[in-house]
Amino acid sequence: MDTLKIIKIGGNIIDNEDALDSFLTKFSMLKEPKILVHGGGKLASKLSVQMGVEVQMVEGRRITDLSTLEIITMVYAGQINKTIVAKLQANECNAVGFSGADGNTIVAEKRPVKKIDYGYVGDVKKVDIQVPELLLESGIIPVFCAISHDQKGQLLNTNADTIASELAIAFSKKYKTALYYCFEKKGVLKNVEDENSVIEKITPSQYKELIDAGIIMEGMIPKIENCFYALENGVEKIGIGLPSMIFEPNSLHTILKNS
Amino acid sequence: MDTLKIIKIGGNIIDNEDALDSFLTKFSMLKEPKILVHGGGKLASKLSVQMGVEVQMVEGRRITDLSTLEIITMVYAGQINKTIVAKLQANECNAVGFSGADGNTIVAEKRPVKKIDYGYVGDVKKVDIQVPELLLESGIIPVFCAISHDQKGQLLNTNADTIASELAIAFSKKYKTALYYCFEKKGVLKNVEDENSVIEKITPSQYKELIDAGIIMEGMIPKIENCFYALENGVEKIGIGLPSMIFEPNSLHTILKNS
Numbered sequence: 001m002d003t004l005k006i007i008k009i010g011g012n013i014i015d016n017e018d019a020l021d022s023f024l025t026k027f028s029m030l031k032e033p034k035i036l037v038h039g040g041g042k043l044a045s046k047l048s049v050q051m052g053v054e055v056q057m058v059e060g061r062r063i064t065d066l067s068t069l070e071i072i073t074m075v076y077a078g079q080i081n082k083t084i085v086a087k088l089q090a091n092e093c094n095a096v097g098f099s100g101a102d103g104n105t106i107v108a109e110k111r112p113v114k115k116i117d118y119g120y121v122g123d124v125k126k127v128d129i130q131v132p133e134l135l136l137e138s139g140i141i142p143v144f145c146a147i148s149h150d151q152k153g154q155l156l157n158t159n160a161d162t163i164a165s166e167l168a169i170a171f172s173k174k175y176k177t178a179l180y181y182c183f184e185k186k187g188v189l190k191n192v193e194d195e196n197s198v199i200e201k202i203t204p205s206q207y208k209e210l211i212d213a214g215i216i217m218e219g220m221i222p223k224i225e226n227c228f229y230a231l232e233n234g235v236e237k238i239g240i241g242l243p244s245m246i247f248e249p250n251s252l253h254t255i256l257k258n259s
Numbered sequence: 260m261d262t263l264k265i266i267k268i269g270g271n272i273i274d275n276e277d278a279l280d281s282f283l284t285k286f287s288m289l290k291e292p293k294i295l296v297h298g299g300g301k302l303a304s305k306l307s308v309q310m311g312v313e314v315q316m317v318e319g320r321r322i323t324d325l326s327t328l329e330i331i332t333m334v335y336a337g338q339i340n341k342t343i344v345a346k347l348q349a350n351e352c353n354a355v356g357f358s359g360a361d362g363n364t365i366v367a368e369k370r371p372v373k374k375i376d377y378g379y380v381g382d383v384k385k386v387d388i389q390v391p392e393l394l395l396e397s398g399i400i401p402v403f404c405a406i407s408h409d410q411k412g413q414l415l416n417t418n419a420d421t422i423a424s425e426l427a428i429a430f431s432k433k434y435k436t437a438l439y440y441c442f443e444k445k446g447v448l449k450n451v452e453d454e455n456s457v458i459e460k461i462t463p464s465q466y467k468e469l470i471d472a473g474i475i476m477e478g479m480i481p482k483i484e485n486c487f488y489a490l491e492n493g494v495e496k497i498g499i500g501l502p503s504m505i506f507e508p509n510s511l512h513t514i515l516k517n518s
Contacts, residue, residue, distance in 0.1 A: 047333075050310050070338055074306075077356075078337020079329055082406065082414055086360040090412035096361045096390060097336075101345040103355050103399065131355060131399060140362065140390060147341065153349035155341055 003236065004136075004175035005034045007246060008164035011041035012184040014080060021087065023182075026247045028091035033136045033175065035167060036095075037144045038084060039160035044068075044075045060219075064119040064157040072157050073099075076145040084143055095141040100148035101155060103131025106163060108148035108156050122148040122156025124163075127170035161223060165230040172234030179230060180239040180246050181223070187241040187254030188224070190215055198241070198252045203259055204228055227256045262495065263395075263434035264293045266505060267423035270300035271443040273339060280346065282441075285506045287350035292395045292434065294426060295354075296403045297343060298419035303327075303334040319478075323378040323416040331416050332358075335404040343402055354400040359407035360414060362390025365422060367407035367415050381407040381415025383422075386429035420482060424489040431493030438489060439498040439505050440482070446500040446513030447483070449474055457500070457511045462518055463487055486515045 007027065013019045027036065048055050048071055056063040064072065081097040088095040100106025100122075108122025132142040144167065146160035161181065168179040187198035202210065207224060210216040216224060227238045239245045241253030266286065272278045286295065307314050307330055315322040323331065340356040347354040359365025359381075367381025391401040403426065405419035420440065427438040446457035461469065466483060469475040475483060486497045498504045500512030 047310075051306075052309075073341050074333035074337035076337070077341045078333035078335070082332050082336045082358050082360055085358070086408045086414050087412045089360055089363050089408060089410055094363050094390075096355070097358070099341050099344070099356070101341055101348055101356075104348050104353050130397075131353075131394070134393060134397060135390070138389075138393060149345045149348060151348055153346045155345050 002031070002033060002176075004171055004177045005030065005180065005246065006037065006164055006168045006171065006177060007034065007180045007182065008037040008039070008160055009182045009243070010039040010160065013182060013243065014038060014041035015043070020084075023243050024084065024087045025091055026243070028088060028093035030246070032139060032141070035132065035136070035142050035144065035171075036084070037146070037160055037164040037167065038076075038080060039146055040072065040076050040080065043079065044072050047071050047075055058116050061118065062157075063117070064121050066120065069120040069155060069157060073147060073155055077147050081143060081145045088141065088143070093141055094139065095143050096135055098132065098142050098144045099155070100144075100158065100163070104128050104151070105131060105144075106148040106158065106166065107151050108158055110150060110154070110156060120154070120156050122150065122158045124148060124158060124166045127166050129167070129170045129174070132167075133171075133174065161226055165226050165235070168230050168235045169233040172236070177235050178237050178239070179227075179235050181227075182243045182246075183240065185241070186252045187245075188216065188220060196252065199254055200252070201255050201257065203257060224256070231256060231258050260435050261290070261292060263430055263436045264289065264439065264505065265296065265423055265427045265430065265436060266293065266439045266441065267296040267298070267419055268441045268502070269298040269419065272441060272502065273297060273300035274302070279343075282502050283343065283346045283352075284350055285502070287347060287352035289505070291398060291400070294391065294395070294401050294403065294430075295343070296405070296419055296423040296426065297335075297339060298405055299331065299335050299339065302338065303331050306330050306334055317375050320377065321416075322376070323380050325379065328379040328414060328416060332406060332414055336406050340402060340404045347400065347402070352400055353398065354402050355394055357391065357401050357403045358414070359403075359417065359422070363387050363410070364390060364403075365407040365417065365425065366410050367417055369409060369413070369415060379413070379415050381409065381417045383407060383417060383425045386425050388426070388429045388433070391426075392430075392433065420485055424485050424494070427489050427494045428492040431495070436494050437496050437498070438486075438494050440486075441502045441505075442499065444500070445511050446504075447475065447479060455511065458513055459511070460514050460516065462516060483515070490515060490517050
């Protein structure tokens with residue numbers, strides 16, 4: 001069985017047309033099966049400013065009111081998703097764009113209001129891979145944006161990292177699945193000031209040691225918790241690093257594995 | 260063989276949430292196979308104003324510069340398409356949204372500059388129904404917005420009526436195909452001032468007579484030319500009227516047929 005590669009890209013690739021073109025060219029040449037998941041980048045914030053919609057952040061997280069949800073839907077599912085699909089077609093990679101509403105793929109629940117009201121943010125409840133699987137089997141590549149829905153007609157904003165890990169978990173029941181988080185660094189760093197101090201492998205027990213030693217901290221903690229959750233639920237391995245980790249597997253990056 | 264219904268809706272339904280909800284509820288209950296094609300409505304012009312992008316019309320047609328194309332991509336493929344798909348899912352109608360780039364479905368060529376430079380407007384060159392057909396066969400409903408691509412990475416703006424007729428022509432090679440254009444009147448009128456003066460049937464020879472008599476004129480001419488082009492190329496019949504023509508086939512509307 002071929003390994004299914006689920007690859008998540010974020011703002012550092014999406015916001016830079018040359019980086020995006022170069023990534024998509026290499027992605028197109030990757031042996032199938034593969035799925036792309038993209039975040040939003042700076043375009044949503046830029047559009048919010050243009051439209052006079054205030055960007056509200058609480059504890060580092062974006063609050064999604066109805067106007068923000070509309071902007072995100074337009075930017076993520078419209079401009080970014082269709083631009084990526086058109087560019088993939090130009091590379092003869094036949095792709096279809098998805099939000100979580102398409103094919104009823106990603107059903108979420110509006111996050112309950114506790115201390116903070118995050119607005120139209122969705123916590124994933126159910127993933128149905130019927131449609132993307134149907135496409136993959138025909139050699140057509142699903143491209144997901146970070147939007148889910150509640151099955152009652154409401155679109156919701158869901159973190160792209162979560163979309164990627166939930167898809168990877170769901171597909172791991174049918175495929176051997178590897179998940180790749182592309183970001184702006186070569187991997188998880190031992191020393192944030194040394195770009196090359198990449199921790200090449202992290203297992204759950206090593207992770208506890210790294211937390212205790214204060215080496216993994218802040219924003220990296222939820223990201224890695226999310227990764228171990230995926231590994232516990234069937235995903236084979238997870239890579240964190242620059243896109244080169246996918247195209248040149250010997251390049252420096254971090255691998256997360258159960259053992 | 261079941262008749263495939265391809266239904267195009269425009270601004271008069273999209274811009275009114277109650278009308279849209281009511282239409283989508285009935286659409287969800289329609290016997291399959293079916294495809295929905297939607298136009299843009301007023302949202303694109305509203306967003307253009309908000310973003311300070313000038314709406315340029317020449318001879319009644321929108322000029323699509325790069326900023327306008329971005330707005331259209333955001334509104335049509337993002338906000339409207341995903342809202343419709345989410346609403347269909349709420350009605351337990353499993354749907355997938357498409358631009359012409361998705362599945363390489365609708366390939367167009369940027370309109371050559373002659374007297375007028377229409378900008379990023381695409382004239383359809385090729386329709387590939389592989390992916391929407393794959394979905395239809397699994398009972399999943401394709402929902403198309405009015406965006407095509409040139410297979411070189413460029414998205415293009417293509418009239419929704421044309422998207423609908425080109426899809427109908429392509430599908431008529433595999434299915435018996437009926438095409439429905441929903442608009443704000445009960446049908447093609449003999450007398451524009453009498454809402455009930457609907458011409459119930461138009462064949463090509465009757466069409467010539469109606470043109471000569473000055474009864475069909477102006478904006479209606481390209482619309483009907485487009486219809487006869489589809490009929491000549493395999494589409495079985497075309498309905499023009501209120502959405503009720505689809506759900507209550509005995510209601511007053513115009514049918515175009517070859518004979």
